[in-house]
Amino acid sequence: EDLSxxxxxxxxxxxSDRYSRDVGKAKDLMKRMLRRVK
Structure with missing residues (x-):
């Protein structure tokens, strides 16, 4: 039981680690997109 x-x-x-990394990539993409728009 303990092992499971x-x-x-x-x-x-x-x-959660993979999720947080994906969120970080998404945020970086958003920042790049916003910079291009401006």
Whole structure:
């Protein structure tokens, strides 16, 4: 049972890390787009 909980925690951490990275890329893209518009 403990192993499955630990595995679940690792998966959640990996998913949230990937998500935060994607959000960062999206924000960078938005900044570039705004600069081009101005």
């Amino acid at each position: 909980l630990i595995r679940k925690g690792f998966i959640e951490m990996a998913v």
